[in-house]
Amino acid sequence: MDIKRVGVIGAGTMGSGIAHVFARSGYAVVLCDVEQRFLDRGLATITKNLDREVAKNKITIDDKASALKKIDPVTDRAKLADCDFIVEAATEKFEIKTEIFRDLDRLARPEVILASNTSSISITKLAALTRRPDKVIGMHFFNPVPMMKLVEVIRGLATSNETLAAVRDLAVKLDKTPVEVNDAPGFVSNRVLMPLLNEAMYAVMEGVATAEAVDEVFKLGMAHPMGPLTLADFIGLDVCLDIMRVMQDGLGDPKYRPCPLLIKMVDAGWLGRKSGRGFYQY
Ligand SMILES: NC(=O)c1ccc[n+]([C@@H]2O[C@H](COP(=O)([O-])OP(=O)(O)OC[C@H]3O[C@@H](n4cnc5c(N)ncnc54)[C@H](O)[C@@H]3O)[C@@H](O)[C@H]2O)c1
Incomplete structure (x- = not known):
């Protein structure tokens, strides 16, 4: 699977960290939130954290500039339609995620994997809201995302082996360590x-x-x-x-x-x- 353009839903604590690591790893990122002020706050956090990485000589000033250029902040979710992979990191409310997953299923290409960063909502339930339950998975990052190595990869009841392999690969490309767990309340963490x-x-x-x-x-x-x-x-x-x-x-x-x-x-x-x-x- 060729993933170049990634959609991130929610520009809060986790969404901004997730956008940061994807952009720093060379992916084009479409970062979506409900209001411009949340996007502005998320981008300010990303800029501050990239500055910190420059100060620690982890990346160069040019890396910072090119990472920031890769992030396209949007309030219109329809702009995620051409993404090759989408990760949802919106507020932890089942009703909010229900609306998002139904809509993403409608607007994303049928082969696109839809991941959730949820800490506690059932991946199996989110998958059942879509017509692609085999392509729904948990990709649970840890705070602060740019620093923490772990990605808990959560397999819902219907998640396919291909989806699991693609998300493991993606985590490795982000310089993270994926650990696979099955869907159960609280996962392992x-x-x-x-x-x-x-x-x-x-x-x-x-x-x-x-x-x-x-x-x-x-x-x-x-x-x-x-x-x-x-x-x-x-x-x-x-x-x-x-x-x-x-x-x-x-x-x-x-x-x-x-x-x-x-x-x-x-x-x-x-x-x-x-x-x-x-x-x-x-
Ligand atoms: N904070 C953590 O330590 C942590 C760790 C792992 C996982 N998580 C999970 O990550 C997710 C996000 O948590 P957070 O801490 O970043 O929350 P947050 O409150 O910092 O950010 C959530 C963002 O989602 C946005 N949002 C709400 N509804 C939306 C919608 N319909 N479309 C687009 N954006 C929407 C909000 O405006 C806000 O900017 C949750 O599912 C949470 O359980 C959080």
Whole structure:
């Protein structure tokens, strides 16, 4: 499969990072969001992160200029019609992704693979919205996308071997390491990570230790670069709660019960770093 032109839907944290790595690897990128201001914000982030790579001598000034030239920001989704591959990184809401996948299926050529960067929505369900379920797949990048090596490649029930091979190849061309997993709530990354963060919250709620102490244990004892509560604040406590609920609903095991302290903090609007307060103050 000859992929030259890539569509990216959503120019937020992840979409801008995904557009960055595709453009830096030589692909033409059509970056689509619903409003010009979101595209402007995404392009400002990409420019800042490319500058950082220039400062670290990872790329040259010319590489930066040519990467930026490769990104075409659009609000009109119809401009993705001539893309050879499309990855969706829009807001994590099933209704939003439903509308996008139905529309992409209508406008993209029938052989084009449609990937989603979703953290928790079923790839099998997204695939079933289209007439090409064999060509729908999860391509789960990690934040910050330009730095993180992993791409969790999620195979839906109907995803074909050809689609899987094409997306693995593409990840390697982006200088990432693809790891294949099957579709299940939380995939592997969140299935294992979120219960750890949730349990760390229980430890704080039950007075076993302070947030600082829990984080120190993981940093010094397990060599984690940041402790679980710092990480939860970074991810966003609302996002953590949503993912715990997806696993609770999808797997039905009480071990996925969200920590009551997490629910209370989200109710209070303490969402972590982005709201200025979570387990820590920012
Ligand atoms: N933030 C993370 O650490 C992370 C990590 C892995 C995966 N994800 C997943 O990536 C996706 C995006 O997350 P994010 O953190 O970048 O969110 P974000 O809120 O930073 O960005 C989402 C963007 O999507 C845009 N959008 C919403 N509806 C749209 C539509 N119909 N068409 C085009 N654009 C639309 C929004 O305007 C916004 O700019 C989610 O599915 C999330 O679960 C996030």
